[in-house]
Amino acid sequence: MFNSRLGCSSISFRHQDLPTALRTMTELGFEEIDLGALPGVCDHVPYELDLPAVAVVAAEVAASGLRVRSVNGDIGDLNAVLDAGGEAARERHLAALLTLTADTGARALVLPCGALNHEPGRSLEEDLDAVAAGLIHAGQRAAGFGVEVWTESLHFLRFCWNLERAELLAQRLAGSGVGIVMDFSHIVAAGEEPLEYLRRHEGRISHVHLRDAVPGNINLSIGNGHADFAAGLRSLAAQGYTGHFSLELETRDVTHGERPAAAAKAASFITDLI
Template sequence: MFNPRLGCSSISFRHQDLPEALRTIAGLGFEEIDLGALPGVCDHVPYDLDAEAVATVTAEVVASGLRVRSVNGDIGDLNAMLDADAQSARNRHLDALLTLAACTGAKALVLPCGALGHEPVRSLDEDLDTIAAQLIAAKQRADDFDVELWTESLHFLRFCWNLELAELLARRLSGSGVGIVMDFSHIVAAGEEPLEYLKRHQGRIAHVHLRDAVPGNINLSIGNGQADFAAGLGALAAAGYAGHFSLELETRDVTHGERPAAAAKAASFITDLI
């Protein structure tokens, strides 16, 4: 029904519990999901992710018949200064998310590009160095699970919120194997241009999130903002991008009852452009 490279994030239906969200997504005709595991944003994956929780979520995903492209998770503020105990707790949380990714057959675990907020903990360079080091260490651990490690950068609400900071982080990650997730809505919300983002990240992009936006607002349905998806997807194709896309419709301009129809409309529109 839709392009097989186009999936739907479970975050799009975060108001439903996971089994219901998966039924909704499959019923619309999607074959693939990004699985939301973001505390305070999407509760489809418990934050206290013990072995029982991993088994439960895995069983629910397997029962749905949907493929998992990525697990979109969070292990805390990556530019925070941690003592040994806090780092050990972070490492345990990372291992739990990687276990979930491996059990569900996900290609990758996605982590944020720093804390919620634009102010550095120490200095811009020191914070970027810390974020990069944490992501590289997470990637090295992900290798043990046969899972890729990606970061969503830029992210309008996070430390690497604009083109300059996203590029500075990408330079620090060069050669590490950490992939970059491009999100149209965060680029537009930051007042930046997706085509300029693509020029600066050519060859680095591992996955693409799709949602519309205007400067300062990331929560719009596709077609209700200023993102030029035709130009952006055309540029991705011209650059040889062969990865997948995910509708991450954490929108505030439709009711929950309207959300399935809005997701189907967006998927048809994007399918025509891919």
């Protein structure tokens, strides 16, 4: 029904419990998903993620028959200074998320590009170094689980919120194996140009999130904002991008009842562009 490279994030249906969201995406015709595991954004994966909880979530996903491309998770602010207890808690949560990623057959765990704050905790350079070091460490641990780590950068709400910081982070990650997730909505919300983002990140992009935006607002349905998806997808194709795309429709301009139809409409539109 839709292009095989196009999936849907469970964040799109975060108002439903996980089994219901999985059923909704299956009924719409999706075969692949990103699994939301972001406390406060999408509670499809419990934050207290012990091994029994991992087993429950993995079983629910397996029963749906859907493929999982990535798990979109969070292990805390990578530019925060933690004490020994905080570091240990982060390591435990990272291990649980990597176990979930492997057990659901996903290719990668997606982690944020820093705190939900644009201001450095120490200095711009020190905080960028800390975020990069945390991501590289997570990527090294992921290798032991047979999966990868990607980071969504730039992210309008996070530390690496604009094109300059996203590029500085990407430079620090070069050669590390940590992939970059491009999100059209965050680029547009930051007042940046997706084509310029693509020029600066050529060959670095592992996955693409799709949602519309206007400057300052990331929560619009595809077609209701300023993102030029046709030009962006043409540029990705010209660069030789062969990865996948995911509709991450955590939008505020439709009701929950309208959300399935809006997702289907967006999927048809993007399928034609791919």
